[in-house]
Amino acid sequence: MFFRRRGKRKSPTAETIADARDMLDSEVAAGFDPPEEIITSILECYEHEADPAALRPHLETHLHDALAAHRAAQASWPETTDCDRLDAAFAELESRGILARQNYWCCGTCGCAAIDEEMSEAGPQARGYTFYHEQDTESAVEGHGLYLNYGAADHEAGPEAAVEIGEEIRGTLEHHGLQVDWDGTVEKRIGVALDWKRRAPQPG
Known part of the structure; x- marks a missing residue:
């Protein structure tokens, strides 16, 4: 992952969830890491800022949507990128x-x-x-x-x-x-x- 977050371990705030989703979108677009590794890496980045067990469901739902959107967008891409x-x-x-x-x-x-x-x-x-x-x-x-x-x-x-x-x-x-x-x-x-x-x- 690109950087590590610091802070207290707690329930995720709306801002934390939004930031984590943005990071997830970037990782999906990057296209290197498998889905579960993306989730795990983001949870590690936010482990001092949010309870991983509470943050994980938000990431799993968003990952499903982000991957679906990414694969749908591929239909309009040129044959060779x-x-x-x-x-x-x-x-x-x-x-x-x-x-x-x-x-x-x-x-x-x-x-x-x-x-x-x-x-x-x-x-x-x-x-x-x-x-x-x-x-x-x-x-x-x-x-x-x-x-x-x-x-x-x-x-x-x-x-x-x-x-x-x-x-x-x-x-x-x-x-x-x-x-x-x-x-x-x-x-x-x-x-x-x-x-x-x-x-x-x-x-x-």
């Missing part, structure tokens, strides 16, 4: 030795630490990485586009190696029909302008 293009681009990068992760960890700091560990475990076949974290997902859902972290596996190779990986990422994204905004320097993350439409997983 920007999220589909992003999936295809990340899969291609992965096949070429660039670890590509979506909705990866809570923030850039944690994501960088985790991807370094993944690259160490992957060995020499991992040439570099790209990822966006949960806060980036939230921003993209809200219509602000996406920003990607990236880098080379060999940190001692200098910024030129990271820029080479960045250029490969940019080319792959553009090949799959996505618009990229990046100045070609390590000082700037790779921006991707996209209309966030990620299909809900089919019910089991």
Whole structure:
């Protein structure tokens, strides 16, 4: 989830219920977590602010409605969405030795630490990485586009190696029909302008 709430454990107020529903809507639109995990994560975020047992029924009812509305909206979506293009681009990068992760960890700091560990475990076949974290997902859902972290596996190779990986990422994204905004320097993350439409997983 995107952030943790603080406060007293108590029966949920109308404001708490409304805020939790907004968070749920964002998670449904993000399209990564299964329904029960969405409920559990939101309850954890509000556990100091509201009694989870009292808040859960409100979330379960709203989740049912939110998923139904999301699946109904999908009927008017194009056959291939920007999220589909992003999936295809990340899969291609992965096949070429660039670890590509979506909705990866809570923030850039944690994501960088985790991807370094993944690259160490992957060995020499991992040439570099790209990822966006949960806060980036939230921003993209809200219509602000996406920003990607990236880098080379060999940190001692200098910024030129990271820029080479960045250029490969940019080319792959553009090949799959996505618009990229990046100045070609390590000082700037790779921006991707996209209309966030990620299909809900089919019910089991």
